[in-house]
Amino acid sequence: MTYVDATHAAARKTGQIKLHGPSAFAGMRKAGELTARCLDELVPLVRPGVPTSEIDDFVRDFAIAHNAIPATLMYRGYRHSTCTSINHVVCHGIPGDRPLKEGDIINVDVTLIVDGWYGDSSRMYAAGAISRRAERLIDVTYEAMMRGIATVKPGATTGDIGHAIQSFVEPQQMSVVRDFCGHGLGRLFHDEPNIIHVGKPGDGVVLRPGMIFTIEPMINLGKPHVKILSDGWTAVTRDRSLSAQFEHSVGVTENGVEIFTLSPGKLDKPPYAAA
Numbered sequence: 001m002t003y004v005d006a007t008h009a010a011a012r013k014t015g016q017i018k019l020h021g022p023s024a025f026a027g028m029r030k031a032g033e034l035t036a037r038c039l040d041e042l043v044p045l046v047r048p049g050v051p052t053s054e055i056d057d058f059v060r061d062f063a064i065a066h067n068a069i070p071a072t073l074m075y076r077g078y079r080h081s082t083c084t085s086i087n088h089v090v091c092h093g094i095p096g097d098r099p100l101k102e103g104d105i106i107n108v109d110v111t112l113i114v115d116g117w118y119g120d121s122s123r124m125y126a127a128g129a130i131s132r133r134a135e136r137l138i139d140v141t142y143e144a145m146m147r148g149i150a151t152v153k154p155g156a157t158t159g160d161i162g163h164a165i166q167s168f169v170e171p172q173q174m175s176v177v178r179d180f181c182g183h184g185l186g187r188l189f190h191d192e193p194n195i196i197h198v199g200k201p202g203d204g205v206v207l208r209p210g211m212i213f214t215i216e217p218m219i220n221l222g223k224p225h226v227k228i229l230s231d232g233w234t235a236v237t238r239d240r241s242l243s244a245q246f247e248h249s250v251g252v253t254e255n256g257v258e259i260f261t262l263s264p265g266k267l268d269k270p271p272y273a274a275a
Contacts, residue, residue: 001193001205006186017184017192019210024117024186025251025258028212031068031119032249032260035112038062039123040265043272046125048102052084055108056095063112071111071118071189078233083109083122090218090226090235090243091180102128105138107245116187120214121261122247126270133221134242140172141219141244142269148197148215149250152257156207162199165217175224177243179235182214185249207252216247 006018020028038059045058060081063070070081085093085107086100093107100106109122124138147164169176182195193205197217222241229236237243246269249260262268 003208006210011187013188013191015192017205017208017211018186019208020186020212020251021210024210024212027115027117028119028186028249028251028260031112031114031117032121032262033119033264034066034068034114035110035119035121035249036261036263038110038112039108039121040263040267042108042125043267046106046108046127047100048104048128049099051097051099052086052093052095052106053097055084056080056082059108059110066112067114069113071113071120075189083107085109085243085245087242088237088240090177090220090237091245092233092235094231094233100127103130103134104128105130105134105242105244109245109247111189118185118187118189118249119261120185120189120247120249122216122245123268124244124246124270125272136172137174137219137221137242137244138270140169140174141217142246144169144176144197144217144219145215145246145248148217149248149257149259152207152215152250152252154207154209154252154254157202157204158193158195158207159199159203160201161215162196162204163201166198169217169219175220175222177218177220177224177226179226180216180218182216182247184211184213186212209252209254211252212249214247214249216245218243218245
């Protein structure tokens with residue numbers, strides 16, 4: 001894997017890792033903040049009786065009102081502004097008419113394009129009162145993401161990130177999904193490198209200042225295996241166990257890491273008091 005100054009790189013995925021400068025970090029802060037604010041404002045909407053299509057409508061309207069573009073809208077033929085993954089859906093759940101039920105947990109994944117920069121983040125939400133095991137799954141998933149982020153600094157590796165997540169999750173009798181990973185980000189939705197959420201210390205790509213990527217572990221209460229439904233998008237746990245995910249967009253700084261998608265309202269994980 002080679003590195004390239006992002007200002008001289010082609011505006012496409014080339015197999016090289018782009019190293020971004022201060023102007024890119026400023027663009028990512030703006031895109032990340034708007035994405036996080038959108039997720040904040042979803043808090044009162046995610047409740048029993050609300051169909052996921054209404055969540056999707058909100059995200060689309062929020063983006064338009066703030067001169068942003070939902071990155072998933074018509075991405076590879078996908079016709080929605082967000083992904084809404086309920087209970088045993090691991091990721092890429094398609095919004096629809098199904099109303100949320102009391103006790104559901106749902107991941108809402110939002111990516112907004114602001115001035116050409118992609119802010120990508122997802123959070124878990126609880127529809128009403130949820131089970132203790134669902135609460136624990138959400139807590140472990142959030143902590144796993146933050147432990148992965150805490151390892152990010154120049155000279156660390158992508159294997160360090162995966163190890164921090166895996167070594168925390170598996171002793172909780174939960175599993176880390178292998179089929180999906182984090183990814184490079186910036187002026188492209190998906191770029192190099194892939195961020196695998198399992199690994200060994202020192203393995204993988206060496207982190208350098210200017211790298212921008214997502215960390216987005218998907219954690220299952222049961223086994224890690226998933227399958228894709230006939231719609232070609234929705235990934236579910238094979239054993240029908242609950243799944244959860246959190247995601248942040250981050251950048252490697254000279255001294256550590258910057259998180260671009262922190263909640264302005266400090267609503268980073270449930271239970272959420274208010275938006």
